[in-house]
Amino acid sequence: MVSTAENMETTAVQETPKLKVSNLAISYGDTTVLKDINLEVKTNEIFGIIGPANSGKTSFLKVLNRMDTFNSNMSFEGDAFFNGLNTRDLRNLYALRSRVGVVFPLPVGLPLTIYENVALSPRLRGVKSKEDLDIIVERCLMRAALWDEVKDRLNSLGSLLSGGQQQRLTIARALSQEPELLMLDEFSIAVDPVTTMRIEDVLKELKQEMTIILVTNLVQQARRLADRTAFFLNGECVEIGDTEELFTGNVKDERTIGYIEGKFG
Amino acid sequence: MNQDNPTMPDKAAAFDQRDRDWYIDKAVQAIVFLGGISAILFIIGIFVFITKEGLGFLLRDFSFSEFFLSPWWEPTDEDEPTYGILALVAGTASVTGLAMLVAIPFSLGAAIYVGEFATGKKREYLKVLVELLAAIPSVVWGFIGLSIMNPLIIELFDVPVGLNVLNAGVILGLMAAPIMTSIAEDALKAVPDRYREAAEALGATRWQVIFKTVVPAAKNGLLGAVLLGVGRGFGETMAVLMATGHAINLPGSVFDSVRALTATIAAELGETAVGSPHYEALFTIGIFLFVVTFIINLSADLIVRGVRNQ
Numbered sequence: 001m002v003s004t005a006e007n008m009e010t011t012a013v014q015e016t017p018k019l020k021v022s023n024l025a026i027s028y029g030d031t032t033v034l035k036d037i038n039l040e041v042k043t044n045e046i047f048g049i050i051g052p053a054n055s056g057k058t059s060f061l062k063v064l065n066r067m068d069t070f071n072s073n074m075s076f077e078g079d080a081f082f083n084g085l086n087t088r089d090l091r092n093l094y095a096l097r098s099r100v101g102v103v104f105p106l107p108v109g110l111p112l113t114i115y116e117n118v119a120l121s122p123r124l125r126g127v128k129s130k131e132d133l134d135i136i137v138e139r140c141l142m143r144a145a146l147w148d149e150v151k152d153r154l155n156s157l158g159s160l161l162s163g164g165q166q167q168r169l170t171i172a173r174a175l176s177q178e179p180e181l182l183m184l185d186e187f188s189i190a191v192d193p194v195t196t197m198r199i200e201d202v203l204k205e206l207k208q209e210m211t212i213i214l215v216t217n218l219v220q221q222a223r224r225l226a227d228r229t230a231f232f233l234n235g236e237c238v239e240i241g242d243t244e245e246l247f248t249g250n251v252k253d254e255r256t257i258g259y260i261e262g263k264f265g
Numbered sequence: 266m267n268q269d270n271p272t273m274p275d276k277a278a279a280f281d282q283r284d285r286d287w288y289i290d291k292a293v294q295a296i297v298f299l300g301g302i303s304a305i306l307f308i309i310g311i312f313v314f315i316t317k318e319g320l321g322f323l324l325r326d327f328s329f330s331e332f333f334l335s336p337w338w339e340p341t342d343e344d345e346p347t348y349g350i351l352a353l354v355a356g357t358a359s360v361t362g363l364a365m366l367v368a369i370p371f372s373l374g375a376a377i378y379v380g381e382f383a384t385g386k387k388r389e390y391l392k393v394l395v396e397l398l399a400a401i402p403s404v405v406w407g408f409i410g411l412s413i414m415n416p417l418i419i420e421l422f423d424v425p426v427g428l429n430v431l432n433a434g435v436i437l438g439l440m441a442a443p444i445m446t447s448i449a450e451d452a453l454k455a456v457p458d459r460y461r462e463a464a465e466a467l468g469a470t471r472w473q474v475i476f477k478t479v480v481p482a483a484k485n486g487l488l489g490a491v492l493l494g495v496g497r498g499f500g501e502t503m504a505v506l507m508a509t510g511h512a513i514n515l516p517g518s519v520f521d522s523v524r525a526l527t528a529t530i531a532a533e534l535g536e537t538a539v540g541s542p543h544y545e546a547l548f549t550i551g552i553f554l555f556v557v558t559f560i561i562n563l564s565a566d567l568i569v570r571g572v573r574n575q
């Protein structure tokens with residue numbers, strides 16, 4: 001990385017992929033659940049990941065912001081580079097995680113008020129003034145399509161919202177980090193179709209500001225949003241390609257078509 | 266049944282018959298109910314007993330202002346016995362207060378370490394150790410107060426006696442800390458891991474996770490732990506009897522000897538004639554202690570329960 005930066009000073013910044021994963025393998029104990037993953041995610045693209053249950057999508061995301069450290073059973077081999085830096089060697093994982101927003105499939109509203117849920121991350125990075133926090137909270141809740149429902153009760157507990165509302169609260173919370181990389185794991189699982197569409201529109205706009213990895217069970221959602229899509233199956237990355245190509249049948253592996261057309265999964 | 270409703274198939278008759286399982290179920294319910302209700306009966310029984318024993322004093326010699334506001338506890342004075350518990354309340358309160366100053370940082374710190382930082386074997390050992398500490402009999406603590414703390418305080422602070430508020434407060438604090446640790450740790454453990462992970466995924470450090478997420482979520486349980494510690498301090502007898510110096514005193518500093526409510530009852534009850542005013546006055550102290558500890562424990566329990574139900 002260093003040598004590239006020296007040789008091509010002007011273009012290096014643009015050419016460094018936001019994320020580069022090489023020979024990644026993930027295990028829980030002795031069981032390997034994902035292996036031989038090699039891929040790059042470019043800055044400001046939406047990168048979709050599709051695949052049936054158990055294919056290792058969630059585990060993949062967990063390694064990217066080093067949430068593997070939460071589980072002593074989980075380990076990975078190979079490397080993941082964020083902005084060209086190997087996440088294995090980072091000396092401050094907290095800083096990495098604060099630059100990467102994650103939305104889990106099962107929403108976790110923290111047992112704080114709705115306002116504090118969204119204000120927590122800005123507070124952690126040192127935003128103090130009430131006006132600034134108010135602006136951030138309102139903007140993030142707007143973008144997560146939750147503002148209208150909660151604007152009159154910002155001081156009630158976030159953990160008492162409905163499942164779908166908590167889901168959007170976690171999206172707002174991830175946005176409040178102003179992340180460089182936003183990782184969404186089946187975000188629409190508990191969200192109604194109309195709201196899902198509103199959030200999808202927001203994601204298309206957010207692409208200007210950040211890079212997005214979108215794990216989804218809805219293949220059509222990947223088609224609507226993702227620039228490129230990877231297909232994970234049973235712990236392997238079967239195919240990575242331009243989304244439109246994959247969905248028009250231009251695939252290298254027949255299994256991809258099979259999955260997209262709903263023949264198995 | 267079948268005759269009333271001939272179209273019903275035979276099997277339906279089972280709905281209307283009580284079989285063996287049904288009776289066993291009822292019997293077990295009754296037994297368990299008795300077990301549960303007996304706790305209430307005991308409490309009421311104890312309360313009735315101490316009230317009965319203290320009633321004569323309450324009706325005859327009791328004066329509210331003397332009892333609560335006079336520092337003179339002189340029940341054996343030949344001419345004019347006085348029954349003022351102010352000094353005893355001050356003794357109990359000062360010792361309990363100091364004990365909490367010692368126990369709260371210790372126990373919350375220990376609970377946070379055991380619950381949030383220690384892992385695997387270390388955590389299990391520490392938990393067993395804390396439970397063991399909680400099981401040390403109070404007379405042992407009293408002995409430590411007498412034979413270790415006493416000379417230590419005399420030497421360190423150059424005071425004539427080492428049996429005082431400081432000694433008893435430290436002993437009581439160390440005594441209450443394990444049980445408080447145990448309950449506080451339960452409260453921290455009741456906070457689901459997904460909250461910690463969600464906060465950590467935001468980039469919060471361990472410390473920030475604990476102080477901004479876990480402790481606020483567990484605050485009722487932590488408060489309950491502290492209150493139970495206070496209740497424990499209030500009701501403790503043996504260690505306090507041994508470590509306070511047992512001298513009636515309104516303490517002016519931690520180096521004054523004091524006397525606690527409980528210790529007074531324990532020390533004097535055996536020497537009084539049953540039914541005498543002195544005997545009854547001691548039971549009136551008992552009623553007072555009972556009511557106060559009951560209120561403290563009840564509120565602690567309600568607070569802790571409140572957390573569980575959330």
Ligand SMILES: Nc1ncnc2c1ncn2[C@@H]1O[C@H](COP(=O)(O)OP(=O)(O)OP(=O)(O)O)[C@@H](O)[C@H]1O
Binds near residue numbers: 057
């Ligand atoms: N904490 C864990 N401990 C042990 N094994 C795990 C753990 N989490 C996931 N696994 C295993 O890893 C494999 C991949 O799981 P993962 O959650 O990554 O799949 P996924 O693609 O996200 O599935 P889904 O679409 O159902 O969310 C599964 O076989 C699962 O059993």
Ligand SMILES: [Mg+2]
Binds near residue numbers: 057058059105185
């Ligand atoms: Mg998953």
